Amino acid sequence: MKILDMIKMCLQNLTRRKSRTILTVLGVVVGCCAIVTMMSIGFGVQNSQQIMLEGMGDLTLIQVYSSGRKDSKLDDAAIKKFQNIANVDVALGKSQLNNVNMTVYAGDNDRYEMQWVQVVGINKEAMEKFGFQLIEGSYPKNSFEVLAGQYTAYNLQDSMRPDGNNTISRWDYMYSYDPNTGMMTENDSSALPDPYMQLNGQTLKLELYSYDNPDSKKYQDIKVTGIVKEDYNKDYATSEGLIFFTSDLQALYKMFYPSADQNKMEYSEIYVKAKDISQVADIESAIKKLGYSTYSMESVRKPLEEEARKQQMMLGGLGAVSLFVAALGITNTMIMSISERTREIGVMKALGCFLGNIRTVFLMEAGFIGLIGGFIGSILSFFISVGMNVFTNEAAKSMQITDIGSLWTMITTAMDPANSPMSIVPLWLYGFAILFSICIGLGSGFYPANKAVHISAMEAIKRE
Amino acid sequence: MEENEKPRKRRAMIHVKDLRKEYTLEGGESVVALKRINLDIMEGELCCIFGTSGSGKSTLLNQLAGLEKPTFGDVYIRGVPITRLSENQLAAFRQKHIGFVFQSYNLLPFMNAVENVAMPLMFRGDSKRDRTRKAVAMLKKVGLGNRLKHYPRQMSGGQQQRVGIARAFVAKPDVVFADEPTGNLDSKTTIEVMDMIKSFARKYNQTIVLVTHDPELAQYADRIVTLVDGRIVSDTKGDNNEQENK
Numbered sequence A: 001m002k003i004l005d006m007i008k009m010c011l012q013n014l015t016r017r018k019s020r021t022i023l024t025v026l027g028v029v030v031g032c033c034a035i036v037t038m039m040s041i042g043f044g045v046q047n048s049q050q051i052m053l054e055g056m057g058d059l060t061l062i063q064v065y066s067s068g069r070k071d072s073k074l075d076d077a078a079i080k081k082f083q084n085i086a087n088v089d090v091a092l093g094k095s096q097l098n099n100v101n102m103t104v105y106a107g108d109n110d111r112y113e114m115q116w117v118q119v120v121g122i123n124k125e126a127m128e129k130f131g132f133q134l135i136e137g138s139y140p141k142n143s144f145e146v147l148a149g150q151y152t153a154y155n156l157q158d159s160m161r162p163d164g165n166n167t168i169s170r171w172d173y174m175y176s177y178d179p180n181t182g183m184m185t186e187n188d189s190s191a192l193p194d195p196y197m198q199l200n201g202q203t204l205k206l207e208l209y210s211y212d213n214p215d216s217k218k219y220q221d222i223k224v225t226g227i228v229k230e231d232y233n234k235d236y237a238t239s240e241g242l243i244f245f246t247s248d249l250q251a252l253y254k255m256f257y258p259s260a261d262q263n264k265m266e267y268s269e270i271y272v273k274a275k276d277i278s279q280v281a282d283i284e285s286a287i288k289k290l291g292y293s294t295y296s297m298e299s300v301r302k303p304l305e306e307e308a309r310k311q312q313m314m315l316g317g318l319g320a321v322s323l324f325v326a327a328l329g330i331t332n333t334m335i336m337s338i339s340e341r342t343r344e345i346g347v348m349k350a351l352g353c354f355l356g357n358i359r360t361v362f363l364m365e366a367g368f369i370g371l372i373g374g375f376i377g378s379i380l381s382f383f384i385s386v387g388m389n390v391f392t393n394e395a396a397k398s399m400q401i402t403d404i405g406s407l408w409t410m411i412t413t414a415m416d417p418a419n420s421p422m423s424i425v426p427l428w429l430y431g432f433a434i435l436f437s438i439c440i441g442l443g444s445g446f447y448p449a450n451k452a453v454h455i456s457a458m459e460a461i462k463r464e
Numbered sequence B: 001m002e003e004n005e006k007p008r009k010r011r012a013m014i015h016v017k018d019l020r021k022e023y024t025l026e027g028g029e030s031v032v033a034l035k036r037i038n039l040d041i042m043e044g045e046l047c048c049i050f051g052t053s054g055s056g057k058s059t060l061l062n063q064l065a066g067l068e069k070p071t072f073g074d075v076y077i078r079g080v081p082i083t084r085l086s087e088n089q090l091a092a093f094r095q096k097h098i099g100f101v102f103q104s105y106n107l108l109p110f111m112n113a114v115e116n117v118a119m120p121l122m123f124r125g126d127s128k129r130d131r132t133r134k135a136v137a138m139l140k141k142v143g144l145g146n147r148l149k150h151y152p153r154q155m156s157g158g159q160q161q162r163v164g165i166a167r168a169f170v171a172k173p174d175v176v177f178a179d180e181p182t183g184n185l186d187s188k189t190t191i192e193v194m195d196m197i198k199s200f201a202r203k204y205n206q207t208i209v210l211v212t213h214d215p216e217l218a219q220y221a222d223r224i225v226t227l228v229d230g231r232i233v234s235d236t237k238g239d240n241n242e243q244e245n246k
Helices: A003-016 A018-056 A076-083 A246-256 A277-289 A298-340 A342-350 A355-392 A404-415 A427-453 B057-064 B087-097 B113-124 B128-141 B157-169 B187-203
Strands: A061-066 A088-095 A100-106 A112-115 A118-122 A134-137 A145-148 A175-178 A183-186 A203-210 A213-228 A241-245 A269-274 A292-296 B012-024 B030-042 B046-050 B072-077 B098-101 B175-179 B207-212 B223-228 B231-237
Touching: A003 A018, A003 A355, A018 A298, A018 A355, A018 A427, A061 A277, A076 A088, A076 A269, A088 A246, A100 A246, A118 A246, A203 A246, A213 A241, A213 A246, A241 A246, A269 A277, A277 A292, A277 A298, A292 A298, A298 A342, A298 A355, A298 A427, A342 A355, A355 A404, A355 A427, A355 B087, B012 B057, B012 B207, B030 B057, B030 B207, B030 B231, B046 B057, B057 B072, B057 B175, B057 B207, B087 B098, B087 B113, B098 B157, B113 B128, B113 B157, B128 B157, B157 B175, B157 B187, B175 B187, B187 B207
Parallel strands: A118 A241, A145 A213, B046 B207, B046 B223, B098 B175, B175 B207
Antiparallel strands: A061 A269, A061 A292, A088 A118, A088 A269, A100 A112, A100 A203, A134 A213, A145 A241, A175 A183, A203 A213, B012 B030, B012 B072, B223 B231
């Protein structure tokens, strides 16, 4: 028999008993929906956890402490050692400018000044790899070139204006306070007023003195080559500070303490960034072997991940049970239809139909029930997923639906993984669900198909 | 056997040798349905296997057509020992050499007349165009040219059996087995149907094995083999001697 003839015969058989076929397909639809929905909830949990952890800090970042032992100093030698560990993206040291006060002047005739600026030094090699997000400009290349934080410019005070009216406070604009409800709401950050001047590309003048000798002031010009996005996980300086090369901070320090030995200088903190989340644990243990203490999100992430996986298995298992029930339904339907068609099968055999063809036709019928069920189930679970997400997302729920456009915005808002939706269906899950349903169909059709093959051709001769 | 030495016209189409069939009942008791049958059915012969119910004629048909394996002995069709073929070899053999006409027509209800007739060709893997052409031609020959797209439930018994005959002969088989082909038909249609079977068989020199308990039907045959209790008790020439006269 040609394959097309077999497909046609299989479809004819399925459409002969429409209601029975529909009911069986319905069973598969429910099973498929259950599996996809349950798994999607699992993915949703996983995603929410990921977002939560990312909010707590960079997951690939390992903080290294001195364990107190003499050989566990946070110095350049340590950075080199960490850098050589497999799968380490970058080892980064942060240093502060101790014992030195800094005032920053900007603008013509030093019109604007900044005090108490956050300052951090980062080793030159690590600067670009650390993952700062540049809003404008580029990374510094030469000494005394720096990056400024996103909101550093709002610290500028105008010396030409009277006290109390000489700053632009971004806080007044970023949040609005409703005296009736006592609620603070965050405003759109794009509505911020401009600072007195933009820092990118500006040359600033540093005025420095040491606390040991406040009267001896020294000066240094620096150039801002770029502005970085605020990210407290990286450093506070990304918000309202300046990011230097470590060597430059050391040079500033040496202006006041020329006898300091550069090789003995230690970093205040060292971070090691892994190339990928999965390598964090290995890198941590390698660092510990070198005699240091470490902290990373791994210790939080791991148990959470395992918990999520367990949950997902459990939910998936529940879905699998309903698909298993559907499989029994298919088997039942197939056995019924075969016993109804005993004589027909006998006739087919007597007229010379190959056993393989009979088996194929029946397997096709079962597989087709699975395919249709899986297909409809996938479509249905998409809508279930949308529904769940819309009803659990406060922002989406409060939206007014006036036209297709607003409905679309509501759905995309609810489905956006960044908003921690309850249910996430990766595209492959649909494909998997359909394939799985087909396999379930074929599996449950196997026994009935065998039964059909073993029906004797004599059934054709039998008299009622 | 001496007839076999004559020119090909008298070749044995079906050769049955020492055929025995026993059934084991549930109690473990065994019943002998056929006791050592030896029989040659010649090419082009219309042979009637005649017997009352329980005589073993249906069992013999099952063995001859390869629907069931005998306990002992062999059946050869065109020299092929069909009792020793596997199920799939048998299927291929049936596609080429065997046709069936059933008492209850056994048309598939979800297929129309053309599709039913074309079915054996479909099993063989013929293209749709080819088999439809042959099936339509066959249906026209049995006088159903105006019922091509009708489904079995839309046709009378006589019409259905004519579709059944078209199906049996469409692949030009060497042997057609007819099992009480007129059992469900009235006498007028019976004559029509039997004449049709006979004319087809004569035209292509096909061998017909007709199984019946109806003595009147047996009269259409060239030869009547009578079975009683699983044994051949008589083997006579029928009234119809056309073939001998040719």
